[in-house]
Amino acid sequence: EIVLTQSPGTLSLSxxxxxxxxxxxxxxxxxSYLAWYQQKPGQAxxxxxxxxxxxxxxxxxxxxxxxxxxxxxxxxxxxEPEDFAVYYCQQYGSSPYTFGQGTKLEIK
Amino acid sequence: QVQLQExxxxxxxxxxxxxxxxxxxxxxxxxxxxxxxxxxxxGKGLEWIGSIYHSGITYYNPSLKSRVTILVDTSKNQxxxxxxxxTAADTAIYYCARVSGSQGFQHWGQGALVTVSS
Numbered sequence: 001e002i003v004l005t006q007s008p009g010t011l012s013l014s015x016x017x018x019x020x021x022x023x024x025x026x027x028x029x030x031x032s033y034l035a036w037y038q039q040k041p042g043q044a045x046x047x048x049x050x051x052x053x054x055x056x057x058x059x060x061x062x063x064x065x066x067x068x069x070x071x072x073x074x075x076x077x078x079x080e081p082e083d084f085a086v087y088y089c090q091q092y093g094s095s096p097y098t099f100g101q102g103t104k105l106e107i108k
Numbered sequence: 109q110v111q112l113q114e115x116x117x118x119x120x121x122x123x124x125x126x127x128x129x130x131x132x133x134x135x136x137x138x139x140x141x142x143x144x145x146x147x148x149x150x151g152k153g154l155e156w157i158g159s160i161y162h163s164g165i166t167y168y169n170p171s172l173k174s175r176v177t178i179l180v181d182t183s184k185n186q187x188x189x190x191x192x193x194x195t196a197a198d199t200a201i202y203y204c205a206r207v208s209g210s211q212g213f214q215h216w217g218q219g220a221l222v223t224v225s226s
Contacts, residue, residue: 001170033210033212035211035212035213037154037213043218044203044216044217044218044219045146045154045203045213045216046216047211047212047213047214050208050210050211050212051210051211054211056211056214088153088154090154090212090213092207092209092212092213095167095169096156096169096170096171097156097159097169098156099153099154099155099156100153101153102153102154
């Protein structure tokens with residue numbers, strides 16, 4: 001099973017700043033099948049990024065993903081108030097599909 | 109657009125079987141994709157339970173495999189989850205989702221809270 005470790009656990013930033021979230025895998029993620037999801041309180045997760053760097057439909061271009069192998073990054077430029085949420089990475093290249101423990105992005 | 113909606117009992121007794129259904133609209137399950145279940149204990153992270161293809165091929169999380177059954181009913185355009193011998197540790201919000209092999213979990217239901225308690 002591939003274990004995903006996200007850092008930091010909590011990130012405190014102000015609107016307009018840039019957020020950099022990290023996801024490290026215990027072994028190489030097959031074909032960069034790495035996704036990022038955003039979850040707000042009381043809501044289901046929403047797909048942001050798939051294939052490590054492709055934005056899902058309707059996702060603003062201030063969200064970008066990068067990385068390969070075992071190290072992946074989600075970058076959010078010019079934070080908007082609606083971006084403050086919990087973010088999860090997930091690998092879907094090998095079963096069992098696994099999620100990171102999440103990074104909470106909070107308003108400073 | 110694709111919409112998914114979970115339904116089922118919100119309260120299940122310990123040792124009994126949890127049963128949920130996910131109704132899909134805006135897309136025919138028979139046309140493809142995998143369809144999956146993910147759960148989230150209150151205040152905690154996400155756990156993949158399993159997925160099913162429209163043909164009935166299933167993939168389960170080994171941690172739950174002995175207790176999980178996922179079925180698809182293409183005539184009703186829905187799929188279902190059964191989790192047997194539940195305990196309090198199975199209390200969670202259960203989400204259904206459409207799964208793309210290349211694009212991850214694209215569409216999610218709103219989630220159904222299931223509490224295991226006597």
